[in-house]
Amino acid sequence: MPSMLEVRALTMRYAAGVVFQDVGFDLPAGQSLGVVGANGAGKTTLLRGIVGCLRPYRGEIRINGGSPADAVSGIGVAYFAGEATMPGFVRASAWGSLAHGGTSKAESVTPDRRRLRSLSRGTRQMIGLRTVLGRHPLGLVVMDEPWEGLDPDASRWLTTTLEAKRDRGAAVVLSSHRLHDLAGLCDAYLFLVGHRGTHLKAHEIAPTAAVTPAMLTEVFDRLQGAHTGRLEISSEILRNRQL
Amino acid sequence: MPHAIAGRLARWIGLLHFFRVMPPLPALLAGCFACIVVGFVALAMAGIVPPGSATVPLLFVQLFAAASGFGSPARRGYFDLLFTRGERRALIAAAHWCSSVAPGLAAWLAIATVEVAMRSPPLAATTGTAAAMLLVSTLSWAITVGLPRFSGAIGWLLALVMADAVPALAGAPAWLRFLVYPPHAVGRDVLAAPFQVLPALAVAGVAATAAVIWIVRMDVPLEAAQ
Numbered sequence: 001m002p003s004m005l006e007v008r009a010l011t012m013r014y015a016a017g018v019v020f021q022d023v024g025f026d027l028p029a030g031q032s033l034g035v036v037g038a039n040g041a042g043k044t045t046l047l048r049g050i051v052g053c054l055r056p057y058r059g060e061i062r063i064n065g066g067s068p069a070d071a072v073s074g075i076g077v078a079y080f081a082g083e084a085t086m087p088g089f090v091r092a093s094a095w096g097s098l099a100h101g102g103t104s105k106a107e108s109v110t111p112d113r114r115r116l117r118s119l120s121r122g123t124r125q126m127i128g129l130r131t132v133l134g135r136h137p138l139g140l141v142v143m144d145e146p147w148e149g150l151d152p153d154a155s156r157w158l159t160t161t162l163e164a165k166r167d168r169g170a171a172v173v174l175s176s177h178r179l180h181d182l183a184g185l186c187d188a189y190l191f192l193v194g195h196r197g198t199h200l201k202a203h204e205i206a207p208t209a210a211v212t213p214a215m216l217t218e219v220f221d222r223l224q225g226a227h228t229g230r231l232e233i234s235s236e237i238l239r240n241r242q243l
Numbered sequence: 244m245p246h247a248i249a250g251r252l253a254r255w256i257g258l259l260h261f262f263r264v265m266p267p268l269p270a271l272l273a274g275c276f277a278c279i280v281v282g283f284v285a286l287a288m289a290g291i292v293p294p295g296s297a298t299v300p301l302l303f304v305q306l307f308a309a310a311s312g313f314g315s316p317a318r319r320g321y322f323d324l325l326f327t328r329g330e331r332r333a334l335i336a337a338a339h340w341c342s343s344v345a346p347g348l349a350a351w352l353a354i355a356t357v358e359v360a361m362r363s364p365p366l367a368a369t370t371g372t373a374a375a376m377l378l379v380s381t382l383s384w385a386i387t388v389g390l391p392r393f394s395g396a397i398g399w400l401l402a403l404v405m406a407d408a409v410p411a412l413a414g415a416p417a418w419l420r421f422l423v424y425p426p427h428a429v430g431r432d433v434l435a436a437p438f439q440v441l442p443a444l445a446v447a448g449v450a451a452t453a454a455v456i457w458i459v460r461m462d463v464p465l466e467a468a469q
Contacts, residue, residue, distance in 0.1 A: 014464065044465055045464065048463070048464060048465065051323075051326070051327045052326065052327070053323070053326055053327075053462070053463040053464070054462045054463065054464055055462055069329075071329075072327055072328070072329040073328070073329020073330075074329070077327045077328075077329070078327075079323060079327040080323075081320050081323060081465060082320075084319075084320070085319060085320025085321065085323055085465070086320075086321070087265055087316070087319075087321050090264060090265050094264040095264060095265075097260075097264065098260075098261060098264060098324055131324070132324070132327075142327075
């Protein structure tokens with residue numbers, strides 16, 4: 001299956017230093033990738049690099065064979081970095097009208113005319129998610145901590161929506177600390193630990209069963225150097241996949 | 244071909260709609276423009292002042308309105324919807340400039356229209372005032388593009404105050420005096436002596452071009468992620 005997203009030997013850095021280096025993976029259309037890492041490991045930086053907001057220090061990111069800047073207009077990209085990236089002084093209905101490419105005739109995702117800052121965190125998160133996920137068609141979905149602040153109903157809606165987008169052929173990249181949400185949804189995982197990335201497919205973590213949050217925690221702990229020994233994944237696989 | 248033009252038009256309308264939803268200048272400043280127009284027109288109707296006397300206050304409010312800042316909201320992620328929609332960054336910059344300066348330009352046009360209608364001595368409806376409005380709108384936006392909102396206008400005001408205290412500036416070329424203190428050109432016909440303003444407008448043009456290039460090339464990390 002052709003890759004929708006190719007990341008090769010990617011190094012990102014800020015003035016303060018290298019965030020991560022030599023990260024690489026492929027993500028075919030119709031599959032999803034979960035990005036796991038501690039705070040400050042570079043999850044947000046990686047995701048912003050993928051959507052073209054940040055340029056790589058070294059390495060390459062290609063979407064559908066082209067650069068992110070060229071590709072995003074062609075394939076349709078949904079990117080959301082959390083409700084904090086929505087200006088509080090804007091009215092909710094007005095922000096929701098920016099879905100579907102943002103023409104003034106577009107229908108808003110919410111009739112609520114209150115300002116965003118007066119809404120609860122979860123409501124703002126939902127409006128932001130629905131605004132970006134309302135676009136058609138979508139070739140790439142990139143979500144940074146999308147479940148943050150959502151209630152159980154909204155969390156289920158989000159998971160179902162992401163599954164539907166993936167099943168319709170979109171490549172989905174998700175970062176989250178909520179491993180129980182990632183575990184049921186992703187076909188592969190990228191662990192960002194110690195400025196390095198480790199890419200593992202779901203069957204490499206759990207060859208005979210579905211990946212569970214405990215398995216992801218185990219892999220994460222082992223990559224950090226804490227060997228708990230509960231998981232059947234071999235150390236050799238982890239060593240080979242650590243980039 | 245008509246499809247291509249319609250497509251470009253739709254994208255441009257979409258961009259302007261974005262900045263209508265998320266206006267670059269605060270509502271307080273937009274209200275300032277409305278107050279100036281309504282107030283001075285009312286005073287002019289009462290015969291107290293000519294309507295064109297609103298021009299200099301308008302220029303100073305426009306100085307702050309145009310200093311809307313691009314980098315700060317971009318780093319908060321406010322423009323992510325635009326960046327990830329595949330809009331050309333130069334077009335985003337142009338739409339941001341238009342949205343920043345449009346209320347001030349509309350207020351100036353309103354005052355100039357009233358002035359012409361009342362057959363008052365021309366102050367707002369002159370080429371000198373147009374040049375001053377263009378200079379303030381462009382240069383203030385350009386020097387603030389990577390800085391917090393209003394910082395360019397505050398810096399310009401400081402330069403203006405300091406320049407007033409420097410006697411050498413009185414003997415400086417006219418275009419330099421216009422560059423530092425744009426109200427110099429208010430009410431004048433600069434077509435008769437274009438070189439009194441053209442170098443200053445060229446400086447503003449270069450600054451605006453540099454600002455657009457900065458926006459096109461800028462990395463947009465989230466503030467919290469750095």
